Amino acid sequence: MNDQPINLKEKLSKFAEQWSPKVIAEMNDYQIKLVKIQGDFVWHEHKETDEVFIVIEGEMSIEFRDGIVNLAKGEMYVVPKGVEHKPHAENECHIMLVEPKGVVNTGEAEGELTAENDVWT
Numbered sequence: 001m002n003d004q005p006i007n008l009k010e011k012l013s014k015f016a017e018q019w020s021p022k023v024i025a026e027m028n029d030y031q032i033k034l035v036k037i038q039g040d041f042v043w044h045e046h047k048e049t050d051e052v053f054i055v056i057e058g059e060m061s062i063e064f065r066d067g068i069v070n071l072a073k074g075e076m077y078v079v080p081k082g083v084e085h086k087p088h089a090e091n092e093c094h095i096m097l098v099e100p101k102g103v104v105n106t107g108e109a110e111g112e113l114t115a116e117n118d119v120w121t
Contacts, residue, residue: 008024008034011024012056012094015036015121016036017036018035018036018037018092019036019037020036020119021033021097022035022119022121023118029100029101030098030099030101031099031100031101033096033097033098033099034094034096034121035094035096035097036093037060037093037095038089038091038093039088039089040088041086043084043086044084044086045081045083045085046082048081049081049103050079050080050081051078051079051081051097052076052077052078052079052096052097053071053077053078053079053095053096053097054076055094055095056073056094056095057093057094058073058089058091058092058093059072059073059091060087060088060089061087062077062079062085062086062088063085063086064085065084101118102118
């Protein structure tokens with residue numbers, strides 16, 4: 001057992017790349033990840049799982065085919081499984097994701113923004 005708290009600010013300072021989630025902890029079959037985002041991501045969905053976005057710093061939006069959800073620091077949103085969405089941040093935004101181990105960040109829409117999975121920081 002690790003008896004030290006996880007410092008989110010310190011973990012975020014360890015990487016600069018965007019759209020590349022880093023695992024900071026595991027809970028049961030879930031991973032807690034930190035990611036820096038800016039600009040547009042790709043339209044994608046996760047057919048088998050919901051996806052949780054928690055904004056730590058900055059602002060972001062999640063576009064859906066029928067609307068948009070805007071999130072600010074301290075806010076979160078759960079995208080239901082199977083719902084196509086596209087995250088966006090005008091300026092760099094730091095977010096926490098909670099998702100099952102093995103989830104690919106781009107779902108089945110693989111491309112240049114598909115990140116390596118299970119990378120720890």
